[in-house]
Amino acid sequence: MIPSPELEKLAWPIDRLGEAVAALGHARGWADPAHGVQVAPHLGSDDPEAALAFELSRTAAHLGLETEAVETGYAGIRAFLARCAPAVLRLPGNLFLPVLARRGKTLHVLCADLQRRRLPLETVREALCRALDDELAADIDALISTARVQGIRRARARAALLEELLADHRIRVGWLVRPACTASLGRQASDYRVRGLLSTLFAAHTLAFLLWLGAWWLLGQGVFSGHLDIGWLQAWALLLLTLLPLRLLASGAAGWFAVRAGALLKRRLLAGALRLDPEEIRHLGVGRLLGRTLETEALEQTAVAGGSLGLTGLVELVLAFGILGLAQDSRPLLVLAAWSLAGVGFAAYYLRHQRNWTETRLALTDILVEGMVGHRTRAVQESRERWNSREDHALTRYYQVSQARDRAALNLRALLPRGGLLVGIASLVSAFIAGGDGAVPLALSLGGVLAAYLAFRHLGEGLEQILGAWVAFEQIRPFWRAAARPEILGHPGVSGNKTTSGPERPIIEAHNLIYRHAGQSDPVLCGASLHIGADDRVLLEGSSGSGKSTLASLLSGQRLPEAGLCLIGGLDRASLGERTWRRHIALVPQFHENHILMGSLAFNLLLGRGWPPAQKDIDEADALCRALGLGPLLERMPGGIFQMVGETGWQLSHGERERIYIARALLQGAEVVILDESVSSLDPQTLRNTMASLWERAPALVLIIHV
Numbered sequence: 001m002i003p004s005p006e007l008e009k010l011a012w013p014i015d016r017l018g019e020a021v022a023a024l025g026h027a028r029g030w031a032d033p034a035h036g037v038q039v040a041p042h043l044g045s046d047d048p049e050a051a052l053a054f055e056l057s058r059t060a061a062h063l064g065l066e067t068e069a070v071e072t073g074y075a076g077i078r079a080f081l082a083r084c085a086p087a088v089l090r091l092p093g094n095l096f097l098p099v100l101a102r103r104g105k106t107l108h109v110l111c112a113d114l115q116r117r118r119l120p121l122e123t124v125r126e127a128l129c130r131a132l133d134d135e136l137a138a139d140i141d142a143l144i145s146t147a148r149v150q151g152i153r154r155a156r157a158r159a160a161l162l163e164e165l166l167a168d169h170r171i172r173v174g175w176l177v178r179p180a181c182t183a184s185l186g187r188q189a190s191d192y193r194v195r196g197l198l199s200t201l202f203a204a205h206t207l208a209f210l211l212w213l214g215a216w217w218l219l220g221q222g223v224f225s226g227h228l229d230i231g232w233l234q235a236w237a238l239l240l241l242t243l244l245p246l247r248l249l250a251s252g253a254a255g256w257f258a259v260r261a262g263a264l265l266k267r268r269l270l271a272g273a274l275r276l277d278p279e280e281i282r283h284l285g286v287g288r289l290l291g292r293t294l295e296t297e298a299l300e301q302t303a304v305a306g307g308s309l310g311l312t313g314l315v316e317l318v319l320a321f322g323i324l325g326l327a328q329d330s331r332p333l334l335v336l337a338a339w340s341l342a343g344v345g346f347a348a349y350y351l352r353h354q355r356n357w358t359e360t361r362l363a364l365t366d367i368l369v370e371g372m373v374g375h376r377t378r379a380v381q382e383s384r385e386r387w388n389s390r391e392d393h394a395l396t397r398y399y400q401v402s403q404a405r406d407r408a409a410l411n412l413r414a415l416l417p418r419g420g421l422l423v424g425i426a427s428l429v430s431a432f433i434a435g436g437d438g439a440v441p442l443a444l445s446l447g448g449v450l451a452a453y454l455a456f457r458h459l460g461e462g463l464e465q466i467l468g469a470w471v472a473f474e475q476i477r478p479f480w481r482a483a484a485r486p487e488i489l490g491h492p493g494v495s496g497n498k499t500t501s502g503p504e505r506p507i508i509e510a511h512n513l514i515y516r517h518a519g520q521s522d523p524v525l526c527g528a529s530l531h532i533g534a535d536d537r538v539l540l541e542g543s544s545g546s547g548k549s550t551l552a553s554l555l556s557g558q559r560l561p562e563a564g565l566c567l568i569g570g571l572d573r574a575s576l577g578e579r580t581w582r583r584h585i586a587l588v589p590q591f592h593e594n595h596i597l598m599g600s601l602a603f604n605l606l607l608g609r610g611w612p613p614a615q616k617d618i619d620e621a622d623a624l625c626r627a628l629g630l631g632p633l634l635e636r637m638p639g640g641i642f643q644m645v646g647e648t649g650w651q652l653s654h655g656e657r658e659r660i661y662i663a664r665a666l667l668q669g670a671e672v673v674i675l676d677e678s679v680s681s682l683d684p685q686t687l688r689n690t691m692a693s694l695w696e697r698a699p700a701l702v703l704i705i706h707v
């Protein structure tokens with residue numbers, strides 16, 4: 001299916017898709033066009049859609065970008081096009097169109113000749129929908145002719161009928177493009193357009209403050225010059241009225257800034273949490289990890305609000321000092337400058353207490369969570385009177401530390417502004433008593449002191465929140481850093497799809513692997529070698545603690561060996577890249593390391609595929625579940641494969657979970673499936689069924705069991 005000839009000329013062919021993404025990234029200032037351009041997604045795979053999406057994501061990663069496949073309903077396609085930029089649209093006929101921006105009813109696109117052009121949004125919509133429209137065109141035209149609808153009403157009736165009949169159809173429209181989480185903060189900020197909002201906020205606030213000062217200056221002038229007539233008052237009221245739209249603009253910009261900066265923060269922290277080293281997570285413990293995760297919430301709430309309040313306070317303080325600088329008496333300026341230094345001291349004092357308080361609070365969360373997890377042991381081993389002594393002690397300490405922190409916060413919130421007002425007015429007393437230079441300079445100084453009071457108030461509140469956010473950030477820095485940890489992307493020319501294994505080339509080749517756990521003197525694996533070819537079935541058995549799971553984690557790419565060589569299809573990890581490695585090997589870890597997530601059963605099964613799934617994915621997952629003996633479970637659950645499972649959903653039995661983990665691995669379409677003691681809870685009959693399914697479906701299988 002070819003789109004209109006005009007679009008056909010402008011769009012990029014599939015062998016230039018990598019180049020199209022690079023050009024789009026470059027046009028937005030996110031990618032260097034020199035990298036990754038030659039990577040062309042190829043379609044020589046069993047599942048061309050998945051292969052294309054995977055290759056595109058690798059190409060984007062080489063460019064420092066991220067792509068997200070999107071689909072939309074037929075009826076929502078206009079709305080989608082209106083807000084999709086930057087994106088690469090997928091037109092019929094395997095043609096691609098990078099969209100840079102939308103202005104009104106026009107899309108700004110980047111064409112294959114590298115020129116930017118404007119296309120009507122409607123033309124692009126028609127091209128995206130043409131395949132579906134054409135299927136129904138004949139029937140609809142016949143119907144309209146029968147009804148004798150003529151002229152312009154004919155086109156309207158046609159469009160309405162198409163929308164009605166195709167309302168439920170989903171269209172895979174292409175991919176959204178944005179900077180990768182590993183990209184610099186500046187590039188991500190440009191994606192979320194926070195800089196413009198910050199400038200608007202700054203400009204609107206400064207202008208509003210100047211107008212406010214101007215209004216009071218005008219009033220003061222009128223009063224002190226002795227002729228305050230109606231004209232002065234009108235000018236004063238007009239200036240104050242002008243403040244209204246500026247204040248509205250400033251709060252609108254602050255609100256949008258909070259939303260966008262919060263989204264940026266959340267995305268980056270989530271990416272970091274997903275990229276944390278599993279060893280790091282184990283080392284941290286569940287309680288600490290939970291505490292740190294909660295800190296992300298605190299960071300989001302305080303950083304953005306505190307940032308804009310602090311910025312406001314700073315602008316106001318500079319302007320207040322400017323006013324004081326205009327007055328002849330320099331004493332108030334010097335006194336308030338010295339008071340600002342005292343404010344720095346208050347901030348440092350608060351920072352120390354806030355750190356202490358946060359540490360104590362996290363330790364308390366840790367104790368409570370660990371206590372809940374291990375409550376049975378405590379109930380058995382300790383006398384009833386001592387059950388909660390650790391918590392009591394931690395709570396008492398928390399109470400004391402909280403009091404100290406609240407006192408430190410009072411310095412910023414109350415003492416800083418009120419003290420500033422007091423010392424500022426005190427510095428004016430002698431000039432007031434002497435009376436000498438007249439009322440106007442005195443009024444100027446008084447205005448400056450009052451403006452400084454307002455600035456100190458905002459600064460104090462802002463600083464409290466900013467410092468709180470900083471301390472929260474110190475706690476979650478591992479997440480932040482993990483997000484920026486560079487991924488091993490592999491060589492751009494190496495395909496991420498099937499390996500070139502064959503009778504003479506195994507899928508996995510491991511030679512003399514050596515691995516030592518952190519802090520251990522003896523290696524747990526010393527000289528491990530094995531070959532796994534296509535269709536091999538390998539049984540790996542050994543006593544408990546002999547290193548089977550460690551070997552599985554090395555083969556699946558979760559850990560790197562200390563020495564030795566591990567290859568997939570003859571390529572090492574540096575050439576193949578992390579994500580391609582994981583695509584080839586699916587590991588079902590031991591039961592305690594594997595999880596059912598809160599979500600539908602389908603989501604849990606298809607974690608290794610794109611989401612939302614195609615009907616074909618759902619059908620495959622359903623068939624596999626039934627083959628693994630989960631048919632009766634699907635029948636029993638009211639929502640079938642879409643039933644919510646997990647902590648608060650349908651409670652799955654141990655054996656059901658094991659089979660879901662196996663299905664999840666098989667559905668990844670990997671070339672080797674490794675099962676680490678994954679069938680221990682199955683009864684003999686279910687075990688036979690499960691093994692038969694595995695035999696039939698797993699391309700190569702490694703089964704780890706105890707002896």
Ligand SMILES: Nc1ncnc2c1ncn2[C@@H]1O[C@H](COP(=O)(O)OP(=O)(O)OP(=O)(O)O)[C@@H](O)[C@H]1O
Binds near residue numbers: 517520544550551
């Ligand atoms: N993170 C770690 N730090 C230190 N030692 C570890 C770590 N993980 C595992 N070990 C140790 O390494 C050894 C091998 O562990 P591994 O889990 O690979 O054994 P296994 O053969 O799979 O045992 P099992 O059959 O009981 O599951 C064990 O002695 C274990 O205690």
